Amino acid sequence: MMAGARFWRKWTFWHWVTAVSLLVLAVVLVYPVGQLLIKSFVAKDGGFTLKNYVTFLSKRYYRLALTNSLWVCTVSTIIATAIGVPMAFLLTRYRLPGKPLIRTLIILSLLSPPFIGTYSWIVLLGRAGIITRAMEAIGITLPTIYGPRGIILVFSLHFFPYVYLFTSAALQSIDRSLEEAAANLGVNGWTRFRTVTLPLVLPAISAGALMAFMSALADFGTPQLIGEGFQLLPIAAYSEYMNEIGGNPGMAGALSMGLVVISAVALFLQRWVTRRSFSMSSLRPPEVVDLPLGRKILATAFCYLVVLVAILPQVVVVVSSFRKTKGPIFLSEFGLDNYITIFDRVPGAVANTFRLSTVAIVIMVIAGLLMAYVITRRRSAATAALDVMLLVPYVLPGTVIGIALVTAFNRPPLVLTGTATILILSYVIRKISYTVRSASSVLTSLDPSLEEASINLGVGPVASFFRVTAPLVFKGVLAGAVLSWVTTINELSSTIILYHAGTITMPVAIYSQVISDNFGLAAALSTILTLATVVSLWLFNKLAGKDSGLLM
Template sequence: MTMTTSNPLLKPVYIFGPVRFDFWTAMTLLVIAVLFVLLILPIASVFFVSFLDEDTGAFTLANYVEVFTRNYYVKGLRNTLTVGLLGTLGACLIGVPLAFFTARFRIRGKALISTLAILVLVAPPFIGAYAWIMMLGANGFITNFFKGLGLNLPTIYGAHGIILVFTLKFFPFVFLMTKTALGSVNKSFEDAAENLGCNALQRFFHVTLPLVFPAVSTGAIICFVLSIADFGTPAILGRGFRTLSTIAYSAYTSELGGKPTMAVTVSLVMMAISILALFIQRRFLSKRRYASALTNRPVIQQLKGWRNWGAHAFCYAVVITAMFPTLVVVYTSILETNGPVFTGEYGLSSYRRVLLDAPEAIFNSFRFSLIAVAVIAVFSGLISYLIVRRENAVSGTIDVLMMVPYLVPGVVMAIGFVTTFRSGWYDLTGTGLIIVMILFIRRLPYGVRSTTTNLRQIKPSLEEAAVNLGASPLRAFVSVTVPLILPGLIVGSLMSFITAINELSSTLILYNSKTVTMPVKIYISVLDGEFGLAAALSTILLVCSGLCVYAVFLLADDRESSFV
């Protein structure tokens, strides 16, 4: 018995009897093997260790009982949900109005607003946390300014500071998704509500917002998942306010040499929260119908008077406030320092210190990220082809697995890599290879999604024609398909590079003195009070991310969608 197909690219694969492998069957097996080793196995090992007794190695549920009963962990869980939910709420409260104003009204500089929002998105969140310390820390310049006026402002440390950073860091997800959805709403629904006597506010809450709720909720879910998984921000601003990510890291460092049972248990609770949030959102959306005809789209309106000024003020206030920490970092990097103290003069001493004290961090960041991205580019093309052109149960499973790295926090994945690859002849801990591996698997979905979107727009008849003319499936793929999907591959690779070079949570667990990266060095410098060195390294990271964003703008058909 065989499975037949009219597509000459898809050779028959025997289900019963002799098995004949073609190129794409071999690639399918290769992709499955890679995902099993680098994704399924580490997560499974974390799951397995969480049920082991740290001392005896016997099966137990005591670890989970302790997490949900001991006040230390319960408080961490409550803190995580608090900053995650409130940070997400804050992102929605500024992201949705910003999207509405820029999508429905004539706002001068819309492209600039979107660009600044995207730059906020690609900057690592822990840099924002560090910048807010420079502004509102115990000795921040804003804090000192108000002290001079006799006013004592609360410092940035604690839950309120973490929520502020999450709000201003992640609102672009809500903004970009909602803006795209608002442009597709059928204006007839809003016109009907207006004819029935609804004012502008009522139309927005009863008609427009429900129609774009899938986009808003998806952006909110991304904000929530990233907030509860974020390590750098609560680690820098927490000052005793512990979240599950910082607790998992502390547990891991205290359990070095033994089984990281509590660290992985806490990590799995984080992952379970992310999956549960996604399930609730999908469940809620499945009960309602949100589709509408893509006709009679809204007309851009011109506001007048104070409404026009108010809309412009709100839009620019949001993006400038969100960008301000980045500007502070860049400004701080050109201030002269005397050890850890700023002298108030201008100079490049911080950059000289980078060249003297942290050249290996820069070299490692670029080396690890570029190697990982090169492999991502290859596998993105292969996986995208399997998902789009070979639609079956296996390719569908691979497509689903591409969602997993989005949901698994970096701390969870890193601990999984340690438990999987630290024994026997394949002990990879402390090597550059293990960092490349984790950057590859965590950032692979960016390349796959971008390339898959591009490939779906290409008719398979072009590849079929090449095969009919005698080309092998491999040659048809390399000669025909790859050139056509090259823009998607490049955009996906650039997005993978931006996120890989800024990775902190996983590399902080896996690095040693020889494999330190720029984000790790920045984190250590902030904890040591070396703000000048941290600012210079942060600026280098920001410039690299900005150049990649500019490249995406040049190559992507829809630059905003490429980042979401």
């Protein structure tokens, strides 16, 4: 008894933070995923079986969903990389007119959900689309937006900013003396880029490409809206889950595990590609230079063309939201009818989106800051395990998390299915890593002596953390929090599985309106969602200061 009492007395506040964090993640993350994995090996009669996996790998329908997912996501990632890397190089190395505007438009094109872009391309290039009908009037028939071509178009244009952001950051951190040394040795142009610059930024390129691939793999709305029978794994898993409520969820579990395996393999390949890394002092950042007039015109035209095409869906959404409609057809008149109808028909969707996301972001900021601190400053086997557990959501698409949470919490002792709590849980699980990683990066560079000085002056360790350390890492936490917030209010993949009539959110409402051919209402909801994203970023820049760089 005495030994046990002494053991518990040795526990500090940070021991409890670590223990509670591990326990909570075990319950809300490891347990649901483990249950989903177990279900994938359970037969309808309750016995052990490999039939679900045999069916997955042998039935043509599921094999096509697997190969289609790999093919579409790989091609989209290659195209996104082919766009993002040149954009990053041109915008970091050369003086081009309107660079701040181009960079802002790139960020904004990323921060709306891809299914909104999908809806916009339907308005433009669908069977009755604006561009489609205009081209038909002059005798030109355009390829259909539906099927794999349309999915690849949407994914490539929506996810190339990931590659751009990672690559541009790496290019700006290169010490130019390395490239100057190569130039002095007679290595110029493409050869210098291939042999010196590219190896230095390859880890960043691969990280951006991995983000693009994982985001494309996890996306549910785009293939569902324009796939038209072209099956991908998230759609197959969702369909199997919806078809088997009350029956055998094993097939949905097997398909979900397929998504997890693909994500894990992609992460492993990215780590393997970047197994050799290079370090730089970055004391002399690359010089920004002028291009000859002809090349400058071509480079500027390329950058503006890419960003204008990428931002076009959001422009279409805003304009369409003010056009009157008759069924799925847009009329020439403009008005506020769509917005009036929204607040009359689905007012709860707007309120739910902000209510649920606000609760989730408060949890993410508080828990993320505490977990980041114990991971970086209180290192132990337990905090290392916590760090590893926080990596798990990176390889879990939203569809998988949604199915896992329903599988785990649809029966006693903890019934959460159909509640707002399960949606908040899914948001926190999926997005808290942004806050933790952002806060950890700032804590790593922060000198612990500031906190130690406070403790030496008689302020307790916990009080010193909240009075000294927390304010100093505020910007880092805020940067992660704003990304968590923006991606949470735009979340569809897990919400489509977890919501019920009382917790419908704007992304689900937009998806439902597009499916029902109510394009005007979908445009109005999308505009509200986009406006919320822009306002969130503006507030972040005001709070964090002009040096935050998010909209640079």
